Amino acid sequence: MAQSAITWLNDLTALYTPTTSEFDAARRHRATIESRLDAFLGLHEMFEIGSLRHGTGVWSYSDADFLASLKGIQPGSPWTMLNKVKDTLQERFPTTTIVIRRPAVVCRFSDAHVEVVPAYPADAGYWIADPSDGWMKTYPKHHNQYVTDVNKKHDGAAKRLARRVKIWKYMRNVPVSSCYLEMRTAKHLDGEDTYLPLTDLYLTLKKMHDVGLASMNDPTGLGSRFGSCSSDSNRRDALSKLDTAVSRAQKAKDFYVKDDHEKAITQLKLLFNQ
Known part of the structure; x- marks a missing residue:
């Protein structure tokens, strides 16, 4: 038939x-990233977002995505925030390629790609970099x-x-x-x-x-x-x-x-x- x-x-x-095991490597980097950002920039929280978390990821294409809610005063430009996060992570992982792909900072580890979306708290949501320009408010939860x-x-x-x-x-x-x-x-x-x-x-x-x-x-x-x-x-x-x-x-x-x-x-x- x-x-x-x-x-x-x-x-x-x-x-x-994707199977859950395929993202274990990416998730293992979380603790180190979280510790680094908290020590140098200050964190309210860091949690998993995106298609992997939602159950809509695509094998070999979807990355592990985390939102990092930063402490301190929100700068006028999101580029200031993105560059600070990129520079902080680059110092911790000097041999890793780390790039900005708004609204995220992408860490291209040898065994996995991890996207960190820096944010500032806004009521029940967060301010993140708008992919086109400026800031946008998001409520991932x-x-x-x-x-x-x-x-x-x-x-x-x-x-x-x-x-x-x-x-x-x-x-x-x-x-x-x-x-x-x-x-x-x-x-x-x-x-x-x-x-x-x-x-x-x-x-x-x-x-x-x-x-x-x-x-x-x-x-x-x-x-x-x-x-x-x-x-x-x-x-x-x-x-x-x-x-x-x-x-x-x-x-x-x-x-x-x-x-x-x-x-x-x-x-x-x-x-x-x-």
Whole structure:
């Protein structure tokens, strides 16, 4: 019997689902990073955020992400904060490549990549560097809860769909924020009563395309708007690739509805560059 399109999609998702052990090396660096930042800059807290924490990470692409809430007075420019954190960590790890990739400081250890997002506390949230410019307010704990609530509503589908959209991002080298993709996916499913894998994959991509990858309001109503890309050139590149993705996802959905799984899988392979 020929493979169904849903089975193919499930197999792809399983292939790119990280195991917990794959991130053990990155997590082992946490204690040293936390100790260094606390000693030299002062920390309120440091905790894990991002796709690994949310259960939407992609094997071999997602890093371990930590938010570091700093003590002291918030500077006028986020670059001051980012450079201080980078310099402090570089002195501790002189042979490690450490770079700034807003809003994070990325430590490229030989056995793992660790992203540290410096922040200053703001009520129940945090001020971090906006990927485009200036500061933005974020509520990672509330955002995680929002995605988790939508995920429960659809029996795990929200995180599964978010991972699939991120697989497309990485397989097609699309310069769009993973956080943006995750929140757009959750927002889409939050408004749906049922989940249909190929239909909702198509609709998630189409909705982002229809708004031109515009910044989105925080669905929790708490934080700043979520930006999609770090520059206009990246946004144009992402939109071009998204246009192709929408066409392929629609064809895959339509072939699936017609029970033509072979052609549906062909379109999915093109979508995910398999």
